[in-house]
Structures are given as C-alpha cells and as structure tokens.
Amino acid sequence: MTTSDANTPQSTENPGAHAAGRPVVAVIGDGQLARMMQTAAIELGQSIRLLAGAPDASAAQVCADVVLGDYRERADLDRAVAGADAVTFDHEHVPTEHLRALIDAGHSVQPGPDALVHAQDKLVMRRRLREIGAPVPPFAPIGSVADARAFAEAVHGAVCLKARRGGYDGHGVWFPDPGELPELVSRLLTEGVPLMAERKVDLVRELSAMCARTPSGEVACWPVVESVQRDGICVEAIAPAPGLPADLADQARALAERIAAELGVTGVLAVELFESRDANGRPRILVNELAMRPHNTGHWTQDGCATSQFEQHLRAVVDAPLGATDPTAAVTVMANTLGAAEEPAEPLAERFAAVWRRFPAARIHWYGKTHRPGRKLGHVNVTGADGSAAGIAATRRIAELAAGYIVDGVWADGHVERG
Amino acid sequence: MTTSDANTPQSTENPGAHAAGRPVVAVIGDGQLARMMQTAAIELGQSIRLLAGAPDASAAQVCADVVLGDYRERADLDRAVAGADAVTFDHEHVPTEHLRALIDAGHSVQPGPDALVHAQDKLVMRRRLREIGAPVPPFAPIGSVADARAFAEAVHGAVCLKARRGGYDGHGVWFPDPGELPELVSRLLTEGVPLMAERKVDLVRELSAMCARTPSGEVACWPVVESVQRDGICVEAIAPAPGLPADLADQARALAERIAAELGVTGVLAVELFESRDANGRPRILVNELAMRPHNTGHWTQDGCATSQFEQHLRAVVDAPLGATDPTAAVTVMANTLGAAEEPAEPLAERFAAVWRRFPAARIHWYGKTHRPGRKLGHVNVTGADGSAAGIAATRRIAELAAGYIVDGVWADGHVERG
Ligand SMILES: Nc1ncnc2c1ncn2[C@@H]1O[C@H](COP(=O)(O)OP(=O)(O)OP(=O)(O)O)[C@@H](O)[C@H]1O
Ligand SMILES: Nc1ncnc2c1ncn2[C@@H]1O[C@H](COP(=O)(O)OP(=O)(O)OP(=O)(O)O)[C@@H](O)[C@H]1O
Ligand SMILES: [Mg+2]
Ligand SMILES: [Mg+2]
Numbered sequence: 136m137t138t139s140d141a142n143t144p145q146s147t148e149n150p151g152a153h154a155a156g157r158p159v160v161a162v163i164g165d166g167q168l169a170r171m172m173q174t175a176a177i178e179l180g181q182s183i184r185l186l187a188g189a190p191d192a193s194a195a196q197v198c199a200d201v202v203l204g205d206y207r208e209r210a211d212l213d214r215a216v217a218g219a220d221a222v223t224f225d226h227e228h229v230p231t232e233h234l235r236a237l238i239d240a241g242h243s244v245q246p247g248p249d250a251l252v253h254a255q256d257k258l259v260m261r262r263r264l265r266e267i268g269a270p271v272p273p274f275a276p277i278g279s280v281a282d283a284r285a286f287a288e289a290v291h292g293a294v295c296l297k298a299r300r301g302g303y304d305g306h307g308v309w310f311p312d313p314g315e316l317p318e319l320v321s322r323l324l325t326e327g328v329p330l331m332a333e334r335k336v337d338l339v340r341e342l343s344a345m346c347a348r349t350p351s352g353e354v355a356c357w358p359v360v361e362s363v364q365r366d367g368i369c370v371e372a373i374a375p376a377p378g379l380p381a382d383l384a385d386q387a388r389a390l391a392e393r394i395a396a397e398l399g400v401t402g403v404l405a406v407e408l409f410e411s412r413d414a415n416g417r418p419r420i421l422v423n424e425l426a427m428r429p430h431n432t433g434h435w436t437q438d439g440c441a442t443s444q445f446e447q448h449l450r451a452v453v454d455a456p457l458g459a460t461d462p463t464a465a466v467t468v469m470a471n472t473l474g475a476a477e478e479p480a481e482p483l484a485e486r487f488a489a490v491w492r493r494f495p496a497a498r499i500h501w502y503g504k505t506h507r508p509g510r511k512l513g514h515v516n517v518t519g520a521d522g523s524a525a526g527i528a529a530t531r532r533i534a535e536l537a538a539g540y541i542v543d544g545v546w547a548d549g550h551v552e553r554g
Numbered sequence: 555m556t557t558s559d560a561n562t563p564q565s566t567e568n569p570g571a572h573a574a575g576r577p578v579v580a581v582i583g584d585g586q587l588a589r590m591m592q593t594a595a596i597e598l599g600q601s602i603r604l605l606a607g608a609p610d611a612s613a614a615q616v617c618a619d620v621v622l623g624d625y626r627e628r629a630d631l632d633r634a635v636a637g638a639d640a641v642t643f644d645h646e647h648v649p650t651e652h653l654r655a656l657i658d659a660g661h662s663v664q665p666g667p668d669a670l671v672h673a674q675d676k677l678v679m680r681r682r683l684r685e686i687g688a689p690v691p692p693f694a695p696i697g698s699v700a701d702a703r704a705f706a707e708a709v710h711g712a713v714c715l716k717a718r719r720g721g722y723d724g725h726g727v728w729f730p731d732p733g734e735l736p737e738l739v740s741r742l743l744t745e746g747v748p749l750m751a752e753r754k755v756d757l758v759r760e761l762s763a764m765c766a767r768t769p770s771g772e773v774a775c776w777p778v779v780e781s782v783q784r785d786g787i788c789v790e791a792i793a794p795a796p797g798l799p800a801d802l803a804d805q806a807r808a809l810a811e812r813i814a815a816e817l818g819v820t821g822v823l824a825v826e827l828f829e830s831r832d833a834n835g836r837p838r839i840l841v842n843e844l845a846m847r848p849h850n851t852g853h854w855t856q857d858g859c860a861t862s863q864f865e866q867h868l869r870a871v872v873d874a875p876l877g878a879t880d881p882t883a884a885v886t887v888m889a890n891t892l893g894a895a896e897e898p899a900e901p902l903a904e905r906f907a908a909v910w911r912r913f914p915a916a917r918i919h920w921y922g923k924t925h926r927p928g929r930k931l932g933h934v935n936v937t938g939a940d941g942s943a944a945g946i947a948a949t950r951r952i953a954e955l956a957a958g959y960i961v962d963g964v965w966a967d968g969h970v971e972r973g
Contacts, residue, residue, distance in 0.1 A: 152609065152610065152614065152616070153615060153922075154615060154920060154922030154923075155922070155923075155924050155925075156901065156902035157902060157903065157920065157922070158903060170596060171596070173616070174593050174596045176616075177589060177590070177592060177593045178590070178593055178856075178917075178920065179918065179920060180919075180920025180921065180932065181920075182615065182616075182922075190571065195571065195618065196571045196573060196601065196618055197571070197592070197595075197601075197618055199614065199617055199618060201618070355914075437597075441914075441937075442914075442915075450910070453903075455903070455906065455907050455910060456907050456910035456914065457910075457914065458910065458914055458915070459915035461915070463882055463883070463937075482575065483576060484576065484577060484872075487874065488875050491869070491874060491875035491877065492875045495774075495860075495875065495876065495877055495878040496861075496877070496878035496880070499597075499598065500597045500599075501573060501576065501597070501598060501599025501600075503573030503574070503601075504573075504574075505574050513599065518860075518882075
C-alpha cells in the first residue's frame with residue numbers, strides 16, 4: 136500500500152493485498168469483464184493483479200492491486216505479471232509476440248497465443264474452423280476490389296464484409312448492397328483495414344455455446360443460450376435457448392467442446408452461432424465467431440447458474456477443477472443496459488430504485504462507467520421458475536422493462552408508480 | 555491512485571475509484587463481512603471506502619479505496635467517511651460518541667448509535683427487549699459476588715454468565731458450576747469486565763431470524779435459519795430451519811421485524827434465537843442476542859437466495875428499495891471452515907481442488923486470512939433440491955465433508971479419490 140499523491144497516478148502495486156496460500160491471477164484489461172472477475176476472485180480468495188489503462192477504469196475502481204500501463208507495451212506487461220501464478224485477459228488484443236515472450240520467461244499464459252490468435256483474426260479463425268470440420272459460412276480473404284466482386288458473385292450478392300481484426304459490437308461488420316461493395320472495399324483497404332468476406336447468413340436467430348477448459352483438459356459446458364442482437368450488439372440473452380431441439384443443443388455443446396480442445400483454448404470460450412436452415416428447411420448451426428474470455432452471453436450465469444462464467448474462468452486459468460454448470464432457474468434472461476442517446480434527467484440511483492420497487496427480484500449489475508450513447512453500462516438478470524413459452528415471455532418482459540427504465544428513465548409499458 | 559512506496563503503508567485514498575452517479579459507502583472494519591460487502595458493492599456499482607487497520611486485512615486486500623486507521627480514533631473516522639453517502643460497519647465496536655459526532659457533522663450513519671448500542675452491550679439489549687415485550691431468559695446485572703449468588707439461587711443454579719461488551723464466538727460466555735461461580739465473578743470483576751447473568755436455557759436448538767430495514771422503514775425478512783453451534787461458535791447454518799412449525803417461523807420473523815422497527819435498526823439485523831420448550835412442552839423462542847450487520851447465519855444467502863445479505867445491507871444503508879428474499883433452493887447449508895489445531899501439510903489450493911473434484915457444486919468462500927486455530931477462515935455453501943429430511947441430511951453431509959476437508963485435509967468419511 137502506498138502514500139497518497141493524487142497528482143501522480145501510477146499504480147497501487149501492492150503485493151500484500153493477496154490472500155495467503157491462494158493463487159494470484161494477472162488480468163490484462165480493465166473493462167467490465169475484469170471487474171466481474173474481481174467479484175468472483177474475492178470469494179475464491181484468488182487475488183487479481185490488474186493491468187489497467189486508467190485509475191478510474193471499470194475494473195481499476197474495484198481492485199486493490201492495480202498496475203497502470205499499456206497492454207501493447209512489453210515493459211508494462213512484465214510489471215503486471217511479476218509474481219502472478221497465471222496471466223489472463225478481459226480482451227483479445229494483447230500482441231501474441233508479447234505473450235510468447237511471457238511464456239518464454241516462464242509465465243503461465245491462459246489462453247495462450249496459439250489459441251488466442253483465433254479470437255484476434257476472423258480469417259485465421261474461419262480457416263482453422265473449416266480445417267477441423269466445424270460448420271462455417273462460405274468465406275474468402277479480400278485483398279482487392281476484384282476479390283470482393285468475385286466473392287459477391289459466388290454468393291449471389293449476399294455479402295457480409297468484416298474487418299479481420301479489432302471489431303466489436305458490430306463495428307467492423309458491413310452488409311453492403313452490391314452497388315456499394317466496390318467503393319466500400321476500396322475505401323477500407325486504402326485505410327489499411329485487413330478484410331474478409333463471408334456469406335450473409337439467412338438467420339433464424341443467434342445462439343451462443345459456452346464452455347470452460349483447463350490446461351489439464353477438463354471441459355465444462357453451460358446450456359446453449361439465445362443471443363438477441365440489435366444493430367450488431369447483443370441486447371439480450373435467454374438461458375437456456377427457448378425451444379432449441381435437444382439434438383441441436385447437443386451438437387452446439389459438442390462443437391464448443393471440440394473447438395476448445397482442438398484450438399487449445401483455456402479459460403472460458405464463447406462460440407457465437409447462427410441458427411439457420413439447411414436446403415431441406417431443417418435447423419442447422421454455423422459458427423459466427425469465437426471469444427476466449429467471459430462473454431456477454433454468459434452474464435446470466437451470475438444469477439442463474441451454479442457457477443458463474445467469471446468464477447469458472449478464474450478456476451480454469453489456474454488449472455483448478457471446474458464448477459457445476461447446472462442452471463438454478465427454469466429460465467434466466469439477461470438484458471443489457473446500453474447508454475441512451477441522451478442520459479435521462481432522473482438520477483441513476485433513482486432509476487435503480489424505481490426498478491427495484493417494481494421488480495424486487497431484478498438483479499442489476501453496473502460497470503461504473505460514465506455515460507455514452509450505446510455504451511455497455513451494465514446489465515439486468517431476471518430468473519423465472521416457469522420455463523413455458525408464456526413464462527419465458529414474462530421473464531423477458533421484466534428484464535426488458537427493467538433495463539429499459541435504467542436506460543431511458545421511462546417504463547416502456549406506460550406503467551405509473553403509485554406513491 | 556498513488557505512487558508506490560511499500561515502506562510507508564498509509565492508504566490508497568482514491569476518490570477516482572468510484573462509479574459515477576452511484577453512492578459511496580464508508581465501511582468501518584476490515585474483516586470478512588466488509589470483504590463480502592465489496593463483492594456485492596462491485597456488482598451494484600456502489601463503491602466502498604474502507605477504514606482498515608492493516609493493508610493486508612481481509613477486506614483491504616480487495617478494495618481500491620482504503621483508509622488505514624483506527625476505528626476508535628475520531629480523526630481516522632473523519633478521513634474514512636469524508637465524501638461518503640453513508641457510513642456503516644462490519645462490527646459493532648465503534649464508540650457511540652464518535653458516531654453521534656459524525657451525525658452532528660451531517661453524515662448518514664447506518665445503523666445509528668441509538669440502535670447500535672443494543673448490539674454493543676448485552677445488558678442494555680436485554681433490558682430494551684424486555685421493555686418491548688420480546689421473550690428473553692431471566693437476567694440480572696452482576697456487580698458483585700452477592701448479585702451472582704442471588705441470581706444463581708433464583709434460577710436454581712442454571713447460570714449463564716456473560717461479559718456485557720466485546721464478546722464474540724463464545725469468548726465472554728461462561729457456564730460455571732455453582733461452586734465455581736463466586737470465584738469466577740470475583741476474578742472477572744477485578745479484571746474490570748462488566749458482567750450480567752441470565753438463565754442457562756434448556757436448548758432444543760438455536761435459530762436465527764434475519765431481516766433488513768431501510769431508514770425509510772421498509773423491512774424484508776429472510777427465512778428463519780437453524781444455527782448449529784459448537785463451543786459457542788456457529789459451525790453450520792441450515793436454511794430454512796428444518797421442521798420449524800410455520801407459526802413459530804412467523805413469530806420469529808415478526809419478532810425480528812418488530813425489534814428492527816422499535817430499536818430503529820437500519821441495514822441487516824440478525825436476531826439470534828434459542829428454541830426451547832414452555833412449561834407444557836410446547837416449542838417456544840427466546841432472544842439470545844442481536845447483531846446489526848451481516849451475520850454468519852446469513853452467509854447462505856450468497857448462493858441460496860434471490861438477494862444476499864451483503865447486497866441487502868448495502869441497499870438498506872443508502873435507503874434503496876430492498877431485494878427479494880426468496881430462497882432459490884429447497885435447502886442451503888453453510889458450513890464454516892475454522893482453522894484446525896495445526897494447518898494440514900497439503901497446500902490450500904490442493905485442498906480446494908480435492909473438494910471441487912468431489913463436489914463440483916460446492917461453493918467455497920475464502921476470506922484471505924492467515925491460518926490460526928479456530929479462526930473463521932472461510933465457509934462453504936451447498937444447495938439441495940430435495941427439502942425432505944433425507945435431502946437436508948445429504949446436503950448437510952456434503953457441506954460438512956467439504957468444509958472438513960479444507961480444514962483438515964482429510965475426508966471425514968474415509969473417502970479415497972481414485973486417480
Ligand atoms: N455472416 C453473417 N451473416 C449474417 N449476419 C451476420 C454475419 N456475420 C455477422 N452478422 C451479424 O453481425 C453481428 C456482429 O458480427 P460479429 O460477431 O462478427 O462482430 P463483432 O463486432 O466482432 O461482434 P462482437 O461484439 O460479438 O465481438 C452478429 O452477431 C450478427 O448479428
Ligand atoms: N442463556 C443461555 N443459555 C444457554 N446457552 C447459551 C446462553 N447464552 C449463550 N449460550 C450459548 O453460547 C453461545 C454464544 O453466546 P452469545 O451469542 O451470547 O456469545 P457471543 O460470544 O457474543 O457469540 P457471537 O459469536 O454470536 O457474537 C450461544 O450461541 C449459545 O450456544
Ligand atoms: Mg460477435
Ligand atoms: Mg451469539
């Protein structure tokens with residue numbers, strides 16, 4: 136612990152702030168995923184050393200042992216991982232050459248660079264998935280307008296163009312009309328964005344199959360979840376995915392497990408899936424993309440599952456046995472609270488209070504971030520005991536109303552509170 | 555955030571480490587209760603400013619904004635509460651005169667000194683409870699050996715002698731034989747221990763009725779729990795209390811609610827109860843003592859209830875609406891892990907691993923404390939879907955085996971793991 140000097144923000148590197156006899160995990164990244172890892176870490180007595188970009192970042196607000204620095208700088212990484220039993224991430228952007236250097240220096244990096252590269256580059260991921268026989272949409276690297284034209288012709292104009300690296304929340308994904316395609320590709324290539332294209336899939340809905348895997352090879356899968364997307368952002372997750380045929384659910388889980396093993400993933404793996412139909416109209420799944428860390432579609436596990444994804448991730452990266460993944464409710468719905476175009480005048484604390492008064496069982500999770508339109512600021516989990524279609528709809532309604540009130544300060548159903 | 559200087563441990567007072575638009579709660583005390591408040595605080599986005607006695611204290615290990623100081627010193631309290639929206643506690647030992655001064659200075663102290671005094675002094679508590687008509691054992695202040703002799707005669711020798719202040723985990727509670735009583739009383743009075751005596755109750759078992767109350771007067775009760783004590787320490791809690799007649803459960807909950815209201819308690823209140831029998835052999839309850847903070851018998855709520863006691867406490871002290879208190883499982887058993895006479899040779903991490911391999915659904919909570927015989931180091935929660943007597947017994951067995959393995963490095967049932 137350190138002397139106070141608010142003008143020279145550097146770090147609170149505090150090796151004393153660790154539980155005796157329990158592992159220390161260096162977490163690279165300071166967002167809400169790292170923040171919620173800390174929630175789990177506290178109860179596990181498994182301490183976090185955080186590499187954060189700023190002292191007021193979401194996760195830095197809640198950790199005792201914080202190293203301020205840049206995850207792209209080898210020296211900062213070295214400071215953050217010193218003395219830690221394992222190194223993990225709340226994002227996939229650490230340069231793999233740094234990770235290889237950390238491993239050479241004797242650190243346990245989970246997941247390792249050979250796995251992580253598949254979450255960093257969508258083309259590398261697609262190629263590898265095709266190699267192991269995982270179902271993916273037709274795709275091609277795009278290095279020129281001619282490539283784009285050829286691919287568009289092959290898929291009859293149903294083109295989804297993607298930045299290979301750095302995309303999130305739909306940034307870096309485009310669905311151009313055939314007429315716009317050449318100009319868009321030309322502009323992006325000029326800007327230096329490495330591109331790929333894939334067939335625009337005729338979606339029934341999106342699913343997410345999540346599992347965790349330890350370095351020793353133990354794997355535990357959660358129930359497959361429906362992921363509701365709006366404008367390329369996950370707005371809701373429903374666990375388990377309503378009406379998913381058992382064989383498709385088994386197939387999705389087996390796929391996640393196989394990808395984890397084949398790619399050597401450790402920690403939590405999220406396999407984002409498209410549910411589509413084959414030529415005979417039968418439901419089928421295709422892999423969209425991979426995330427090798429806790430994932431937005433796994434937030435429901437905090438309140439609806441025996442073991443949360445954050446705890447499971449921390450257990451997995453230190454090669455501890457995994458926890459049970461049984462749901463504790465018939466249905467759990469997670470609704471994101473994305474910053475409104477303008478923050479409502481009603482103070483945040485009062486919006487929380489209004490939600491809790493109306494829905495005392497609603498579980499609000501808040502990331503401590505400042506308001507920005509569209510920004511993921513928090514989420515609400517709601518569990519339901521009734522797994523019928525009507526029960527699921529009722530649970531969704533509560534989650535959506537609660538999240539909506541936090542975002543807008545307005546009840547979407549016109550509800551008026553009686554004083 | 556601050557510059558690193560490991561040799562001058564002072565504080566990490568970091569006002570930046572708080573979520574925008576959400577309340578800051580100053581927590582006085584650095585033990586496991588404060589630590590587990592931080593778990594809840596992170597998800598609520600409701601930041602904690604901690605007053606801790608040492609940088610490696612249980613709660614100080616996991617908080618970003620820590621003031622090092624002494625809760626008996628007014629100046630340290632002032633530093634800790636500056637700018638906080640509410641002040642609360644993980645123990646009841648802050649001098650009430652300081653709390654009154656904080657209130658005079660405009661701070662919101664929850665619970666306030668007029669309530670807290672009943673958790674600080676067992677005689678004050680007994681008198682007040684009798685005043686409001688709550689059932690308590692016969693009791694008397696003990697200021698002399700003659701007082702003790704007279705009380706012993708009145709209760710036919712069934713004497714329980716108690717230090718009025720500062721007792722915990724059975725320290726400060728004595729059950730002297732009639733012959734030993736005079737000498738014990740004389741010694742304790744000479745040592746300056748203020749004493750009271752009460753009738754030694756013929757216990758069927760011990761119960762705990764917990765609720766939370768807001769400054770606005772909203773109250774929410776949890777199900778009544780059975781508290782299993784060994785040598786004056788809580789070793790296990792079973793929620794809900796098995797076989798408790800509904801009328802007795804209602805009476806216990808109503809009692810907790812009434813005590814909270816009459817004494818002006820805010821935050822979590824635990825009412826420790828004795829289950830006994832009246833002259834006709836009918837079950838009855840008597841109040842043992844009060845705690846005005848999260849309580850060991852409420853730890854089960856972390857994994858078996860819609861809202862944990864730690865979240866509820868944080869919501870209550872900022873006068874936010876309370877959460878639902880419905881159990882999420884038919885039975886939840888909490889077993890404490892109390893430090894063994896000697897720490898086992900097997901490393902802690904491997905004992906955890908052995909427990910998780912055998913019981914993947916066991917929930918271990920660890921406080922980050924160093925080993926000491928009898929010390930509360932952590933606890934294990936286990937939920938069960940079967941609320942029958944056999945189901946409860948099976949759930950208890952798992953919790954006891956798991957906690958026992960962590961403590962002793964041995965399976966109490968002789969189980970041998972196959973490799
Ligand atoms: N081939 C496709 N066909 C149809 N829709 C697609 C396709 N690829 C992506 N999408 C849509 O765009 C969304 C975002 O795509 P993707 O997951 O690749 O982008 P991202 O920006 O990396 O998102 P994330 O926030 O999940 O990291 C998908 O969830 C889906 O709704
Ligand atoms: N009057 C009594 N009759 C019988 N047993 C009693 C009596 N008072 C206390 N006990 C036993 O001693 C235990 C400890 O008593 P008490 O709760 O007053 O002490 P404490 O040290 O303050 O404990 P805590 O750790 O709960 O603060 C009780 O849980 C009960 O088992
Ligand atoms: Mg995606
Ligand atoms: Mg007691």
